[in-house]
Structure formats: C-alpha cells, structure tokens
Amino acid sequence: MTLDVPIRRLGDLRSRTAEMVRYLDRLVSVETPSEDLAACRAGADVVGAVGEEIMGDQAEPVEVDGRVHLRWSWPAGPDRPTIGLIGHYDTVWPMGTLDRWPFTLDQTAGTATGPGCFDMKAGIVQLFHAIAALPDRAGLEVLLTCDEELGSPTSQELVRELARRAAAALILEPSAGGALKTSRKGIGRYRFDVHGRAAHAGLEPENGRNALTVLGKLLLDVGAMARPDVGTTVTPTLAAGGTASNVVPAHAWLQVDVRVAVEGEAERVDDQMRGLAPGMPDVTLALTGGPNRPPMPATSSAALFARATAAAAVLGVGPLAGVAVGGGSDGNFTAAAGCPTLDGLGAVGAGAHAEGEYVVIAGMPERAALVTELIQDIRGGR
Structure with a gap:
C-alpha cells in the first residue's frame, strides 16, 4: 500500500470534523456521572447509538452488577491480531452540571468545552471514526466502560480478559498537553x-x-x-x-x-x-x-510509541511526545496483564476533571487518523 493512502485517510477524516463536533455535542449533552447507575445506563444507549451510526455495527451491552459496559468486536483472521481499543464514558461531573456549563464551541480558539468533553468523550468520537476509516475491522475489539473514574470495580476483569488475548491495547484516554502517556503510576x-x-x-x-x-x-x-x-x-x-x-x-x-x-x-x-x-x-x-x-511501566509502551511516532511522521502530524503521568487508567490493567499498551491516544486539550476542560477541535481528526494508522502498522502494513 502506498504511503499516500494514510494522507488520503487523514484528509477524509478532516472533512468529517464538523460531524465529529456534532457527535461530541451529543455525547457531552447526556450526563454520565459514575455514581449514577440510571444516568450511565441512559448514556450507554446514546454512546451505543452513536457508535452504530458512525461504524455501522451495534454494540454488545455487557452488564455487571447493574452497570452497562459496551463492547464491539470483529473476529480476528489468521493475519489479523486482536487489538483492544479501550475507553470509558462515565465522568466525574454530577447530574445538573450541564445546566450551568453546557457544551459550547469557541470558534475563535478552535475549542469545545463541556463536562467530560476532554475526559473522555472526544476520545470516544475519535475512536469510532478511526475504526470507520479502516479498510477492514477484523481482530478489533472495543470496550467502553462506565466505572473507570471509580477505579473500574465492575469492568476491570473485562479489561484484563481483553488484554490477555490482545497483541496490543490502545487506550483512548486524553493526551497530556498533546503528549501520549507512556507510563502511569x-x-x-x-x-x-x-x-x-x-x-x-x-x-x-x-x-x-x-x-x-x-x-x-x-x-x-x-x-x-x-x-x-x-x-x-x-x-x-x-x-x-x-x-x-x-x-x-x-x-x-x-x-x-x-x-x-x-x-x-x-x-x-x-x-x-x-x-x-x-x-x-x-x-x-x-x-x-x-x-x-498497578503501575504501567514505560517498557509496556516503548514499541507502540515508536510505531505511533512513525505513523505520525507519515501523516505529517508529528512530532509526538511521550510523558509519564501520575493518574491511572485501564491501561494500568492491560500493561500488568503483559499486553503492550499505549495510552493518551484520545483528545488533545486540557483540564481533565477541572471546570472548563476543553478539546482542541483540529486535533480530533488528526488523532483519529493516528489511531487508524497505528492499527494498520500493528497489523503489518498500512
């Protein structure tokens, strides 16, 4: 496959930026505080519907102790390793936050804000578009959970199970100032x-x-x-x-x-x-x-980060930086299971868990394209 194919895919994703923003608005505008089971269940319906609209495939709801997690999977072929793509749709923001802080666009700054937009609903939108841009989906498995902000009490075994059968785990948590997260405490x-x-x-x-x-x-x-x-x-x-x-x-x-x-x-x-x-x-x-x-050591991400750096260079969206962070994610579990893991592949922006968190809109198609090319590279070619 010629190297201009990734560039064309990036161009196609950039043409979908307005669509990405509409879907982000839709996800942010349904509140999903981790502690509220009813709200998370309602959020699962919206996230599942958005995923189906973008990718064309229905989610499989996985209920554990009253919590609904979402899974999409496409069987792996002989030349298609299992690749896990993991994120969460729960947020730290209580019900009613939207009343005073609705989803808002700043056209001048090129940003979007709203509770949970950065951590990590933009990453979900990017993930769905990255998969939709692939020529085929064989071997991919998406897991979106609703209790990550609580420490993943009901979903961590689902994460570990996926990690045990996957050749790589790509975590769509937000970036750290644009940098990918190569290790976590x-x-x-x-x-x-x-x-x-x-x-x-x-x-x-x-x-x-x-x-x-x-x-x-x-x-x-x-x-x-x-x-x-x-x-x-x-x-x-x-x-x-x-x-x-x-x-x-x-x-x-x-x-x-x-x-x-x-x-x-x-x-x-x-x-x-x-x-x-x-x-x-x-x-x-x-x-x-x-x-x-457990800690996510830098050794778990080193090979994937090198692949991501190469993919970014091909796309012309580099250079990429990697950073160690103190916060945890489900990437800690996948790395501990021995699965190569790269985190922070989601939104570019800032302010996770803080009033005013925001997403850089131009980064959405670029990071979606990066995930697409990283998947292709893990498979053995673009």
Missing part, C-alpha cells in the same frame, strides 16, 4: 475508620476515647510512608469526625490516596498501612481499600 485507595467512645467534653472528658486524637496521629504516620525519591506519594485527601462541639468524638475517618511508580512500593505501603494501630486503649481502627491499579 499505580494507585491505591484507603479509608481508616477510628471508633472510640463519646463523653461530655466538659463534665467527664476522661471517660471518652477521642477518635480525632487517634486520627491526628494517623495523619502523621500515613504521611511518613511517602518516598518521593522513588515516586511514591501518600496523600490524606478527606477526613472528618465528631458530632458536636461539646462531645468527645467517638468516630473519625480518613481517606488516603497512594501513587507508586515502581514495583514493590504498593506492597510496602499496603503492609505499613495494615500495620498501623490506634495507640489508645479501647479504640478500634478499621481499614478498608488497598491497591487498585
């Missing part, structure tokens, strides 16, 4: 619950067991587990306790976010978390949570 999430004993703070405080006092020591102990020299962060993120200003608090709780860059650190932190004690008689300490996602 692993993630742990913990909650401590301290149970003491209430008493009147003025009449007999000595009869109480102050859960907040124990929590204060926990904050220091947890913070000491960090090892910035190897990329390990241990961050208390939420805490509360007590019932009234004149009552010795009988209960307090703490949530902790853990990020690790290297193997073994998650286990070290987990062991130390589980070794903590209240340090006060008649007080109990309950710990829930643990490691959620």
